Amino acid sequence: MKDSRICIIGGGGRLWAIQFMKDLATNSMTHGTLVLYDIDKEAARSNVEVANRIFAANKAEGRFAVVAKDDLGEALEGTELVIISVEPGNTECRYGDLVLPEEYGILESVGDTTGPGGIMRARRALPLFFEFAKQIEKHCPDAWVINYTNPMTLCTAALFKAFPKIKALGCCHEVFHLETFIAEQVAKWYGVEKPDRRDIHVDITGVNHFTFITGATWEGIDLMPKLKELAADPNTYPDETELAKKRIAEEKWFDCDHLIALSFLRDFGALGAAGDRHLSEFVPWFLSSEEQLWKLGTIRTPYAWRLSQAKEKKEKVFKQEDLIAEPSDEEGVDIMRSLLGDRTLLTNINRPNEGQIRYLPKGRIVESNGYISNDSIRPIMAMDPPLAIQNMVRQVSDVQQMTLDALYTNDDQLLFTAFLSDPLMKLPLDKARELFDKMLKASEIRY
Missing domain, CATH: 3.40.50.720 (NAD(P)-binding Rossmann-like Domain)
Incomplete structure (x- = not known):
């Protein structure tokens, strides 16, 4: 090249x-x-x-x-x-994002x-x-x-x-984690060595972090019946409260068992295609209380930890062993190589909707599969999820569109409309306005 x-x-x-x-x-x-x-x-x-x-x-x-x-x-x-x-x-700046909503009873796992x-x-x-x-x-x-x-x-x-x-x-990379999870199940179901996640072929639809798998295959085998069987089994969902508390004590903020992803498949017919921390934030019921979230083994990433991590990263001195490259699950370089003509790649992409997701307006940024090749990205038509999933994704996308329009035109009233329309917003109008005004000030950009 x-x-x-x-x-x-x-x-x-x-x-x-x-x-x-x-x-x-x-x-x-x-x-x-x-x-x-x-x-x-x-x-x-x-x-x-x-x-x-x-x-x-x-x-x-x-x-x-x-x-x-x-x-x-x-x-x-x-x-x-x-x-x-x-x-x-x-x-x-994230104090306003994370701590203020909690003071008003609104919990966020990532924010x-x-x-x-x-x-x-x-x-x-x-x-x-x-x-x-x-x-x-x-x-x-x-x-x-x-x-x-x-x-x-x-x-x-x-x-x-x-x-x-x-x-x-x-x-x-959130979809990659679900592909890895499915690969682990394939190894159990078929008594084989765990396949590479790239050998699990999934059909995905939605918006980033609220993305869903509507189809999955491995070596031509339809995996959805077994995934639905797993999701429907009550034994799949033990009370993971003690595990969640252990994760908090060990600061394993990003660990999850994909129980929320599976519960979407059980209750609505499509498997969540992001980590449980992200999926839980787009609907009101998982974050109704800390204890409810813990039952599914999921924990919230605290503001205090984010502060300590930022300080640690800024002060980090890289040792020689930190610099040795090992195979990464990230695809940035593979995408670059494909766009520059060195290879082709089929992967999940976030791009304007050209019709690949039929239940959302064209032009919205959506997440689906796509082919990446020399100076070209071609989205692949996604399978429609069940209507309940469509409705949930549509609400999220509409809030995102209001937010985009409000910020492009510097319209704080429209931004407040988006704020009120978010699925996590459950406050009376006067309290919502009070929180919004506090967050506007606390979340202003500064360095």
Whole structure:
């Protein structure tokens, strides 16, 4: 392949940016220039050194010239691929997203995609994405853009709102976890070694983090009857309260047993295709109390832990062993290779609806499967889920559209309408307005 110019917006990050560079180091097909841009300019410059150490540690020296740029336009000029992975504001901004709703009795398990916290995070993030899109249109209009930032649907929608012809997609790994879960069940059901998750073929539909599997096969075998049998078995759902408490004590915030995903299949006919922490936030019944969530083994990620993690990541000094690349389940580099013509890839994508999801309006950002190849993404028509799932997804998508429109036009009253329409909102009108006004102030972007 020819030399490529790749820009990471959020290039000073200590998680996604580092993982992308490690994946890049293991892919001998790509080479060229890697540009790191971050509002924290010192962090971006620091990651230049880390990147060079990564390439050296993985015998990929010389394949990429790594530079940091202080100006976004200069960083984007001539770029073929843009990766966006940013934190909109400092972690303290999330106090308004996570703690204030809890004071009013609204629980959130993640608070970065939906619910009052997701809406306020969007309020910080979307103005950044409107500007990113304008700068991409000016400096590299033909570049492909991969967004990793949450709220995934709204951040990706903001790119298309500001630059309708942008070539962008949102990339999320939540579906991969369900494919892995199904692969584990296949090993039990058929007495075989656990298949690679990529050998599990699923039909998916919905919006990011509220995505559903309507079909699943392995080596041509329809797996849905066995999955439905598993979901219908009362023994699948033991009281996991003690396990949840153990996870809290051990700070295993991201562990789950996919019991919420299975309960959607049992009750509504489609398997949830995201982790239980995310799925629980889009409907009102799982987060009715902490104890209700614990019964399903799911726990909420606390604000205090997020603060400590942000500090730990910022101060992290990478040891040599931290830089050795191992096979990753992320697909950013595979997507890049496909878009640049090195391979083709079938995977889940977040893109504007061209009709691949029939029960949502065209133009909305939806999650479905798609083929990625040289300078091309082709969405695949998704199977319609049962009507109850359609109705739930449609409500979420409508709230997202109101939020997008409100933030694009700086209309706080429309944003309040979206806030009231969210499935987690259960407060009287006066209390909802009180919480909204407090969150507007507490969640403002700051660094």
